[in-house]
Amino acid sequence: MAKQPCVYILASGRRGYIYIGVTSNLAQRVWQHRTGAIEGFAKRRNCKRLVRIEMFESMYDAISREKQLKHWHREWKINLVEAENPDWIDLSLELRLRE
DSSP, X not given: OOOOOEEEEEESSTTOOEXXXXXXXXXXXXXXXXXXXXOSHHHHTTOOEEEEEXXXXXXXXXXXXXXXXXXXXXXXXXXXXHHHOTTOOOHHHHTTOOO
Protein backbone atom coordinates (compact mmCIF):
# COMPACT_ATOMS: atom_id res chain seq x y z
CA MET A 1 0.00 0.00 0.00
CA ALA A 2 1.46 3.38 -1.03
CA LYS A 3 1.83 6.18 1.46
CA GLN A 4 -1.34 8.21 1.73
CA PRO A 5 -2.76 10.29 4.60
CA CYS A 6 -5.51 8.48 6.43
CA VAL A 7 -7.45 8.25 9.65
CA TYR A 8 -7.75 4.76 11.07
CA ILE A 9 -9.74 3.21 13.88
CA LEU A 10 -8.44 0.28 15.89
CA ALA A 11 -10.51 -1.73 18.35
CA SER A 12 -9.80 -4.29 21.02
CA GLY A 13 -12.78 -6.32 19.79
CA ARG A 14 -16.38 -5.89 18.71
CA ARG A 15 -17.67 -2.79 20.52
CA GLY A 16 -14.55 -2.86 22.68
CA TYR A 17 -12.04 -0.12 23.30
CA ILE A 18 -11.65 2.26 20.35
CA TYR A 19 -8.50 4.08 19.26
CA ILE A 20 -8.40 6.72 16.52
CA GLY A 21 -5.15 7.66 14.83
CA VAL A 22 -3.70 9.36 11.76
CA THR A 23 -0.81 8.31 9.53
CA SER A 24 0.59 8.53 6.03
CA ASN A 25 1.86 4.94 6.14
CA LEU A 26 -0.96 2.65 7.25
CA ALA A 27 0.93 -0.63 6.82
CA GLN A 28 3.80 0.55 9.01
CA ARG A 29 1.48 2.03 11.65
CA VAL A 30 -0.63 -1.14 11.90
CA TRP A 31 2.56 -3.17 12.29
CA GLN A 32 3.75 -0.81 15.05
CA HIS A 33 0.47 -1.23 16.95
CA ARG A 34 0.48 -5.03 16.55
CA THR A 35 4.04 -5.40 17.80
CA GLY A 36 3.59 -2.99 20.70
CA ALA A 37 6.17 -0.55 19.35
CA ILE A 38 3.91 2.42 20.16
CA GLU A 39 3.30 3.14 23.84
CA GLY A 40 -0.03 4.58 24.92
CA PHE A 41 -3.75 3.94 24.99
CA ALA A 42 -3.90 1.48 22.08
CA LYS A 43 -1.18 -0.71 23.57
CA ARG A 44 -2.62 -0.61 27.10
CA ARG A 45 -6.10 -1.50 25.83
CA ASN A 46 -4.93 -4.10 23.25
CA CYS A 47 -6.42 -2.20 20.29
CA LYS A 48 -5.01 -4.15 17.33
CA ARG A 49 -8.05 -4.80 15.12
CA LEU A 50 -8.21 -2.33 12.20
CA VAL A 51 -11.94 -1.64 11.79
CA ARG A 52 -12.13 1.58 9.74
CA ILE A 53 -9.97 3.58 7.34
CA GLU A 54 -10.67 6.98 5.78
CA MET A 55 -8.24 8.18 3.08
CA PHE A 56 -7.46 11.86 2.44
CA GLU A 57 -5.64 13.96 -0.13
CA SER A 58 -3.63 15.87 2.48
CA MET A 59 -2.30 15.27 5.97
CA TYR A 60 -3.99 18.51 7.04
CA ASP A 61 -7.40 17.07 6.09
CA ALA A 62 -6.62 13.77 7.82
CA ILE A 63 -5.56 15.50 11.04
CA SER A 64 -8.69 17.67 10.97
CA ARG A 65 -10.88 14.56 10.65
CA GLU A 66 -8.97 12.77 13.42
CA LYS A 67 -9.57 15.70 15.78
CA GLN A 68 -13.25 15.75 14.84
CA LEU A 69 -13.71 12.02 15.49
CA LYS A 70 -11.85 12.14 18.80
CA HIS A 71 -14.46 14.61 20.07
CA TRP A 72 -17.40 12.40 19.07
CA HIS A 73 -19.43 10.45 21.61
CA ARG A 74 -18.56 6.76 21.86
CA GLU A 75 -21.89 5.67 20.39
CA TRP A 76 -21.33 7.87 17.32
CA LYS A 77 -17.94 6.19 16.78
CA ILE A 78 -19.53 2.76 17.09
CA ASN A 79 -22.22 3.74 14.58
CA LEU A 80 -19.53 5.01 12.18
CA VAL A 81 -17.65 1.69 12.31
CA GLU A 82 -20.80 -0.42 12.03
CA ALA A 83 -22.13 1.56 9.05
CA GLU A 84 -19.47 -0.08 6.84
CA ASN A 85 -18.11 -2.88 9.03
CA PRO A 86 -21.01 -4.24 11.12
CA ASP A 87 -19.09 -7.34 12.20
CA TRP A 88 -15.95 -5.41 13.19
CA ILE A 89 -13.84 -7.51 10.82
CA ASP A 90 -10.10 -6.81 10.91
CA LEU A 91 -9.56 -4.90 7.66
CA SER A 92 -5.81 -5.46 7.80
CA LEU A 93 -6.47 -9.05 6.73
CA GLU A 94 -8.19 -7.89 3.53
CA LEU A 95 -5.51 -5.30 2.87
CA ARG A 96 -2.74 -7.81 3.63
CA LEU A 97 -1.24 -5.55 6.28
CA ARG A 98 -0.70 -8.34 8.81
CA GLU A 99 2.54 -10.19 9.23
